[in-house]
Amino acid sequence: MKKARSIALTLALIWILVKLVFFFLGRSSFGYEVGVLVNMLFILITIAATLWFKYKEVTLADSTFLDDLKDGMKHAGMYIIIVLAFTFLFLKVIEPDFLESKVREGVQAMTEHLEIPGNFEKIKAESPAPDTVTKEYIIERTEETRRQLLSVGVTMSLSLFALFAVSMLYAVLTTLLFRKVLLK
Numbered sequence: 001m002k003k004a005r006s007i008a009l010t011l012a013l014i015w016i017l018v019k020l021v022f023f024f025l026g027r028s029s030f031g032y033e034v035g036v037l038v039n040m041l042f043i044l045i046t047i048a049a050t051l052w053f054k055y056k057e058v059t060l061a062d063s064t065f066l067d068d069l070k071d072g073m074k075h076a077g078m079y080i081i082i083v084l085a086f087t088f089l090f091l092k093v094i095e096p097d098f099l100e101s102k103v104r105e106g107v108q109a110m111t112e113h114l115e116i117p118g119n120f121e122k123i124k125a126e127s128p129a130p131d132t133v134t135k136e137y138i139i140e141r142t143e144e145t146r147r148q149l150l151s152v153g154v155t156m157s158l159s160l161f162a163l164f165a166v167s168m169l170y171a172v173l174t175t176l177l178f179r180k181v182l183l184k
Helices: 002-024 027-055 065-094 098-115 119-126 135-149 152-182
Strands: none
Touching: 002 027, 002 065, 002 119, 027 065, 027 135, 027 152, 065 152, 098 119, 098 135, 119 135
C-alpha cells in the first residue's frame, strides 16, 4: 500500500504544479477550471491504483467490498487534504485577489445584463417590492451575494464536500468494476 500512498502524493504534487503553471502564465481563471477536471481524474487514478496494488498482494476472497471502499477512500482522502491545503494557501497567500476578481466578473455580468432592454423591467416586476428596486440596488445585492459565496471559507467547504462526494462515487464505482469485472 506504500505504492498507492506514493501515487496519491505524486498526483497531488502534479496537481499543485499544474495550478502554479497556470498562475505563472497569468491564466489562473482557466487553471481553476482545468484544476477541477484534473482533480477528478487524479482522484479516480488514486482509487484505481490503490485497488490495483492491493489486489497484487491479496486475493478477492481475502477482502470485502467495504475493505476495498475504505482503502480507496483512505488514499483519495489523503490526496484531497493535500489539494485543499494548497488551495487554501493559494487563495490566502499566493493569489488573494482571485476570488475578488470573480466577484467583479459577476458584478460586471449583471451590469451588462441590466443594460439589455427589458431585463431590468423583468427583474423589477419579479421583485416583492418593485417600487424600491433600482439598477444600483440590484448590482449592490449581486455584489453582496457573490462576496458571501466566494469567500475563502465557503469555497473551501464546498470544495471539500464536492471532492469527497466525487471520491465516494468513484470509490464505489471503481470497487464494483474491480470486483465484478476485472477480478473475475
